[in-house]
Amino acid sequence: MIETKKLVKRFGLKTILRGVDFSVQPGEFVALLGPNGAGKTTFLRILASLSRPSLGSVKVAGYSLPHESAQVRAKLGVVSHMPLLYPDLTAEENLQFYARMYGITNYQSRITEVLQMVGLEPRRKDLVRTFSRGMQQRLAIGRAVIHDPEVMLFDEPYTGLDQDASEMLDDVLRSVAAKGRTVVMTSHDLARAEDLATRFDILSRGVIAASATQNELQSTNLLAFYKQSIN
Amino acid sequence: MSPSPSFFKATMAIVYKDLAAELRSRELLSAMLVFSMLVILIFNFALELDIKVRQSVTAGVLWTTFAFAGTLGLNRSMAVEKDRGCMDGLLLAPVDRSAIFFGKAISNLAFMLIVEAIVLPLYALLYNEVRIFQLSFLGVILLGSIGYIAVGTLLSAMSVQTRTRDVLLPILLFPVAVPVLLASVKASGGLLNGATFAEILTPLNLLIVYDVIFIAVAFMVFDFVVEE
Numbered sequence: 001m002i003e004t005k006k007l008v009k010r011f012g013l014k015t016i017l018r019g020v021d022f023s024v025q026p027g028e029f030v031a032l033l034g035p036n037g038a039g040k041t042t043f044l045r046i047l048a049s050l051s052r053p054s055l056g057s058v059k060v061a062g063y064s065l066p067h068e069s070a071q072v073r074a075k076l077g078v079v080s081h082m083p084l085l086y087p088d089l090t091a092e093e094n095l096q097f098y099a100r101m102y103g104i105t106n107y108q109s110r111i112t113e114v115l116q117m118v119g120l121e122p123r124r125k126d127l128v129r130t131f132s133r134g135m136q137q138r139l140a141i142g143r144a145v146i147h148d149p150e151v152m153l154f155d156e157p158y159t160g161l162d163q164d165a166s167e168m169l170d171d172v173l174r175s176v177a178a179k180g181r182t183v184v185m186t187s188h189d190l191a192r193a194e195d196l197a198t199r200f201d202i203l204s205r206g207v208i209a210a211s212a213t214q215n216e217l218q219s220t221n222l223l224a225f226y227k228q229s230i231n
Numbered sequence: 232m233s234p235s236p237s238f239f240k241a242t243m244a245i246v247y248k249d250l251a252a253e254l255r256s257r258e259l260l261s262a263m264l265v266f267s268m269l270v271i272l273i274f275n276f277a278l279e280l281d282i283k284v285r286q287s288v289t290a291g292v293l294w295t296t297f298a299f300a301g302t303l304g305l306n307r308s309m310a311v312e313k314d315r316g317c318m319d320g321l322l323l324a325p326v327d328r329s330a331i332f333f334g335k336a337i338s339n340l341a342f343m344l345i346v347e348a349i350v351l352p353l354y355a356l357l358y359n360e361v362r363i364f365q366l367s368f369l370g371v372i373l374l375g376s377i378g379y380i381a382v383g384t385l386l387s388a389m390s391v392q393t394r395t396r397d398v399l400l401p402i403l404l405f406p407v408a409v410p411v412l413l414a415s416v417k418a419s420g421g422l423l424n425g426a427t428f429a430e431i432l433t434p435l436n437l438l439i440v441y442d443v444i445f446i447a448v449a450f451m452v453f454d455f456v457v458e459e
Contacts (some may be wrong), residue, residue, distance in 0.1 A: 048323060098320065
């Protein structure tokens with residue numbers, strides 16, 4: 001579903017990604033872990049067609065980037081630590097806007113379905129600026145799945161959330177993944193990643209330093225694997 | 232669920248979203264309007280003693296007001312997209328990215344025209360100048376506004392990605408917009424002084440050519456401007 005080969009990204013003289021080989025099978029939930037500055041966000045932005053690779057090949061859902069970026073974007077849902085929502089529009093208006101941008105024709109029933117999934121149906125007519133950070137993040141997930149994407153990318157979705165909001169987000173993430181979607185999530189929260197993901201890849205110094213599935217990790221814990229990989 | 236939206240529908244979705252958000256917050260329009268009124272008032276006091284001079288500078292005063300108020304609106308309109316990451320939300324839509332340019336440009340133009348529609352009667356009242364309501368004069372204002380907004384929307388998409396965006400946009404925009412501002416002042420000034428259509432044909436042609444060129448350039452390069 002996702003495949004990158006020898007992916008390099010440079011910003012001026014600085015090389016962020018140094019030949020990343022990465023692949024994800026359909027239905028997999030991959031947690032991409034790594035220290036600050038490892039290039040996780042840059043990598044996800046390339047997969048999302050928001051950034052152009054300097055070298056190497058990228059394929060998402062059978063389409064190559066950057067040449068078929070519109071086709072890739074139609075198959076993709078992205079959630080970052082920013083909600084990508086308009087504070088002066090209501091929850092419903094935000095979803096209506098994104099539904100139109102994705103060319104969904106009869107979007108009212110889909111909006112209701114999505115709002116129910118993220119638990120915001122009673123607040124559909126409220127302005128987003130009146131929402132807490134946790135509610136905004138849940139609505140951001142609703143925004144990202146409005147077009148029923150095959151691939152989901154989550155970039156630090158837990159940033160700035162309190163314990164309750166994080167637990168609520170866990171449930172939403174599980175329901176998103178339970179629909180058979182392919183998910184790649186970056187996070188610094190190892191406990192949550194361990195709980196949700198089926199595979200763990202460690203990105204360190206611009207390359208995938210290690211990779212292990214949930215089954216392979218059973219004898220050792222994720223923290224030990226993570227520390228061993230980045231050292 | 233759906234293949235992709237049409238270019239036109241995506242463009243209009245952005246316009247509708249911008250107008251709905253602005254209708255609710257009124258942040259952008261109120262800032263542009265207050266600024267425009269202040270400029271008009273300051274010029275009114277500064278030129279009060281000399282009625283002839285005041286009448287002869289009508290075109291200049293109006294275009295100075297529109298240009299500065301327009302810059303304020305352009306900055307704010309793009310900052311709203313950038314500050315909460317909404318620009319990424321737009322870029323993630325499976326549509327040709329020039330639709331984003333056209334959507335933002337049309338809503339920016341709508342804001343500028345609303346401000347102009349309020350400023351012109353105020354100007355007529357303060358300066359006792361009713362000739363500004365002739366259709367040809369309003370046509371020149373429309374052409375000039377289109378050119379200014381076309382280049383301004385493109386440059387604001389560039390400048391919004393920098394830390395000094397508030398300062399950078401005017402620095403980038405005014406030199407590039409000089410031809411459209413000069414042609415607009417020349418054409419509208421000519422109309423107010425009773426010039427014939429043939430006499431203002433040169434600035435009018437320049438305005439039309441400028442509009443077409445910058446809309447075409449923005450259509451071609453917007454994708455590269457917004458992508459990392």
